[in-house]
Amino acid sequence: MKKLAIFDFDGTLIDSVDDVVVSFNMALSKYDLPTLTREDYIGYLGGNIDEIVSLVLRDKSTPENIESFKKVYLDFYESSKKEATVPFPQSHDILERLQQNDVSLAINSNRFTYSIELFVSKFFSDIDFIAIEGHEMDFPSKPDPYGLNKIIEKANVGLDEAIYIGDSITDIEVAKNAGIDCVIVRWGYGNEEDWENDYILEAVDDFSQILKYFND
Known part of the structure; x- marks a missing residue:
């Protein structure tokens, strides 16, 4: 037992995916990068936030870009109401x-x-x-x-x-x-x-x- x-x-x-995708897309738009669908984001899940951000950034993934993008994303996410979660x-x-x-x-x-x-x-x-x-x-x-x-x-x-x-x-x-x-x-x-x-x-x-x- x-x-x-x-x-x-x-x-x-x-x-929690829908609120996360909204915040990621706000950050991606700020960087003039393609936005994600719900299915896109689910395909990146599994690792910690640095690993997910690296996948989201694709060929733009560098240690500096990961840190910069992560901060922007977290600012959007933490200030959001997260009503869909x-x-x-x-x-x-x-x-x-x-x-x-x-x-x-x-x-x-x-x-x-x-x-x-x-x-x-x-x-x-x-x-x-x-x-x-x-x-x-x-x-x-x-x-x-x-x-x-x-x-x-x-x-x-x-x-x-x-x-x-x-x-x-x-x-x-x-x-x-x-x-x-x-x-x-x-x-x-x-x-x-x-x-x-x-x-x-x-x-x-x-x-x-x-x-x-x-x-x-």
Whole structure:
């Protein structure tokens, strides 16, 4: 039986792409670069913000351009209302049910930690996460297991007692690198290849399908 549920954030608990694309396109327009569709941006997801910006900039990607563009993008994003960013259906319900069953809950994401905490306070304020490990510039990001390892150590559980729930290949890779089981959700930003990956326990269409891993 699993005792610790670690969740990815964007694409798993939260649908955030549309607000991000708007801010990216505002930054791209400022630099006179081609703008993105929702599908374009989803194809770039997986890494931390520097890696995503590098992909967005394509042949204009240099360390200097990444830093400059990132600042412009973050200014647009952080000043926006982010009204299109909302939890996926059942996100709060499944967290609440797991919490009521004394399952330890945590988040490991490549979104900045402070940004995750803002959305958690808005949408999941009654959920007691034991840890929120987002991207911090001085530490490795997913698929490096740095954040997962910190959470597992804090929870004081065995690797076989932890499970990672995400939506994409990056989540599969970080779970594999940490040596824990992984379940993938189909409603996020992954694809058929991710859903058929040999490493995952399964790809679920409904959040309630993960409850069986926490039953005696």
